[in-house]
Amino acid sequence: MNLSCDVIHDLLPLYYDKVCTDRTRDMVDEHLLSCDACSRELADLQTRVGVSADPSAEAAPLRALAALLRRRRRLAFLLGVFAVSVLGVAGCLIGLATNPGWVDADGLLHEPFALIPLGWMFGLIAVVSGAAALVVGTRKRAH
Numbered sequence: 001m002n003l004s005c006d007v008i009h010d011l012l013p014l015y016y017d018k019v020c021t022d023r024t025r026d027m028v029d030e031h032l033l034s035c036d037a038c039s040r041e042l043a044d045l046q047t048r049v050g051v052s053a054d055p056s057a058e059a060a061p062l063r064a065l066a067a068l069l070r071r072r073r074r075l076a077f078l079l080g081v082f083a084v085s086v087l088g089v090a091g092c093l094i095g096l097a098t099n100p101g102w103v104d105a106d107g108l109l110h111e112p113f114a115l116i117p118l119g120w121m122f123g124l125i126a127v128v129s130g131a132a133a134l135v136v137g138t139r140k141r142a143h
């Protein structure tokens, strides 16, 4: 079957994307062997589509934006942990300062001892998360 250039023109995008049937592909191949205009059109299509269809080039700005958002999210998380830890330290200090402890009638000391290790734990978390936030916040971009 001999197809007209108009039909080939309509089929070239499918041919280029390799989504046409083998039979159609064979017919287009056969036509391209004998028709310079359609061969040029295919070459032009390859040039145009080949440049814009580079997924890595198109995705580069989106990947950079995604990396920036990931970094900001990580920084926000670390700052949140830091803030909560600082509040925890402050709460423990206030708790210890406002509850000096007392001795009951049996001579048993009642003091909020649990606030001491809890305060140290919050302090350690605050130091680690603050340092991590500093590193994430001041690190230069990868590219």
Ligand SMILES: [Zn+2]
Binding pocket: 004, 005, 008, 031, 035, 036, 037, 038, 039
């Ligand atoms: Zn043709």
